[in-house]
Amino acid sequence: MNQPILELKGIHKSFPGVKALDNASLNVYPGKVMALMGENGAGKSTLMKVLTGIYSLDDGEIFYKNKQVKFTGPRHSQEAGIGIIHQELNLIPELTIAENIFLGREITNRFGAIKWSVMFDEAQALLDRLNVKHKPSQLLGELSLGEQQMVEIAKALSFKSEVIIMDEPTDALTDTETASLFTVINELRDEGYGIVYISHRLKEIFQICDDITVLRDGKFIAQRKVAETDEESLIELMVGRRLDEQYPRVESKHGTTCLEVKNLSAAGVEDVSFTLDHGEILGISGLMGAGRTELMKAIYGALKRHSGQLLVEGKAIDPRSPQEGLASGIAYISEDRKGDGLVLGLSVKENMSLCSLKYFSKGMQLDHRAESLAVEDFIHLFNIKTPSRNQIIGNLSGGNQQKVAIAKGLMTRPKILILDEPTRGVDVGAKKEIYQLINQFKEEGMSIILVSSEMPEVLGMSDRILVMHQGRISGEFMASDADQEKIMACAFGHNTKELSA
Numbered sequence: 001m002n003q004p005i006l007e008l009k010g011i012h013k014s015f016p017g018v019k020a021l022d023n024a025s026l027n028v029y030p031g032k033v034m035a036l037m038g039e040n041g042a043g044k045s046t047l048m049k050v051l052t053g054i055y056s057l058d059d060g061e062i063f064y065k066n067k068q069v070k071f072t073g074p075r076h077s078q079e080a081g082i083g084i085i086h087q088e089l090n091l092i093p094e095l096t097i098a099e100n101i102f103l104g105r106e107i108t109n110r111f112g113a114i115k116w117s118v119m120f121d122e123a124q125a126l127l128d129r130l131n132v133k134h135k136p137s138q139l140l141g142e143l144s145l146g147e148q149q150m151v152e153i154a155k156a157l158s159f160k161s162e163v164i165i166m167d168e169p170t171d172a173l174t175d176t177e178t179a180s181l182f183t184v185i186n187e188l189r190d191e192g193y194g195i196v197y198i199s200h201r202l203k204e205i206f207q208i209c210d211d212i213t214v215l216r217d218g219k220f221i222a223q224r225k226v227a228e229t230d231e232e233s234l235i236e237l238m239v240g241r242r243l244d245e246q247y248p249r250v251e252s253k254h255g256t257t258c259l260e261v262k263n264l265s266a267a268g269v270e271d272v273s274f275t276l277d278h279g280e281i282l283g284i285s286g287l288m289g290a291g292r293t294e295l296m297k298a299i300y301g302a303l304k305r306h307s308g309q310l311l312v313e314g315k316a317i318d319p320r321s322p323q324e325g326l327a328s329g330i331a332y333i334s335e336d337r338k339g340d341g342l343v344l345g346l347s348v349k350e351n352m353s354l355c356s357l358k359y360f361s362k363g364m365q366l367d368h369r370a371e372s373l374a375v376e377d378f379i380h381l382f383n384i385k386t387p388s389r390n391q392i393i394g395n396l397s398g399g400n401q402q403k404v405a406i407a408k409g410l411m412t413r414p415k416i417l418i419l420d421e422p423t424r425g426v427d428v429g430a431k432k433e434i435y436q437l438i439n440q441f442k443e444e445g446m447s448i449i450l451v452s453s454e455m456p457e458v459l460g461m462s463d464r465i466l467v468m469h470q471g472r473i474s475g476e477f478m479a480s481d482a483d484q485e486k487i488m489a490c491a492f493g494h495n496t497k498e499l500s501a
Helices: 042-049 076-078 097-101 117-128 146-156 175-190 202-208 230-237 292-300 322-327 336-341 346-354 370-379 398-410 428-443 455-462 483-489 496-500
Strands: 006-015 019-028 032-036 058-064 082-085 163-167 194-198 211-216 219-225 257-266 269-277 281-286 305-312 314-317 330-333 414-418 449-450 462-469 472-478
Touching: 006 042, 006 449, 019 032, 019 042, 019 211, 032 042, 032 175, 032 202, 032 230, 042 194, 076 082, 076 257, 082 146, 097 117, 097 146, 097 230, 146 163, 146 175, 175 194, 194 202, 194 428, 202 230, 211 230, 230 281, 269 292, 269 449, 269 472, 281 292, 281 455, 281 483, 292 322, 292 330, 292 414, 292 449, 322 330, 330 398, 346 370, 346 398, 346 472, 346 496, 370 398, 398 414, 398 428, 428 449, 449 455, 462 483, 462 496, 472 483
Parallel strands: 019 219, 032 194, 032 211, 082 163, 163 194, 281 449, 281 462, 330 414, 414 449
Antiparallel strands: 006 019, 006 058, 211 219, 257 269, 257 305, 305 314, 462 472
């Protein structure tokens, strides 16, 4: 293997009550894609923040181009040639593509006036290189998420970066956008760039990466060549144990009908009808833009319904807001946990009990002891890794934030739990724990709707599966009759009758 362009050796970093990194290491090679793998909370993001100078290291060494370095902040590391593309894009939709690429370092003349033509020409050259079919003068907010991701890469290249770090780059991309991103990554690799690729999607690791570095509990565990490992052994390195069954479906008898949806229409949803039983997991599949989230929000009251009826346990309901949805016994866990699900500046306890305070109120007073006991019960039940219930939730890993978001919904004591992409951005170990919890609620008689873009998840966990296409139900299958081919055919517009013909 060639000489690393970037080496992190024996990195230690502690926070009050938490040892985030404990002798962590990483090598990045020119012309190679290095996967950085580990469960949520393994230390991946912390290691990248230490590298780029957001956090100062407690101990260890960083070598870049054979010289020991210590970056004082993101701008320092960027100017040295290390670009990072964060999971949440750091772009401003109201500015143009060129303004985003050169934000804070605009090309100016000696009097300080911006040289727009030069800046637009340089931005155009970067866009052409990445095959982005937009003008530098176009507003960023008019681009798709995948195209915005390309602008982030253009921004990194504009710093003359030689190392590019990509943190969950495909998390919100369509399959087409992901394929375009992989084409760019392959081109960058061929041009000699060193790339760090952080993702929980194991399939992508084997598709795009050359080598794998695994962290666990802040420690360096192993470095492997992709060609010399497989999915099962990689999972074992990440979680420290074998996961015998990735999707632990529990067979149980369904109860009576809990939810009836009759001829529901809303923005992005057209004449949808279905039922959901007590103790049933109903999977909702379909391509991005098929109307899955819109349907869930219309049921929950977060999206206005144009027509249709909703019945919970035979009683008609008419939720016109999320509060009314909760009052009707429906809890919705958003796919966007940071935007819609959690308040990142509040504590674990405050987030978890936010929608359930009525259960801990005595007159005008809040029973803080009862609230704290209930939160502690969920922290234990969900195995949430946090120093205490008072920890700011923004400091937790993505998987632990997701567990808190689900616990928040459950604390409202719902009859119906809607989980919209519940394991997006969550590692395999945390996924297994979430699946086991879902099964536990199912056995207790809760009705669950599972919306997921991951086909194996829908097939592995659901009792029954609905497929959506352009706002309508295009297919319905019992789990025993479903397979990926049938679901994909319905997702592209074929209906169940056509498949059985």
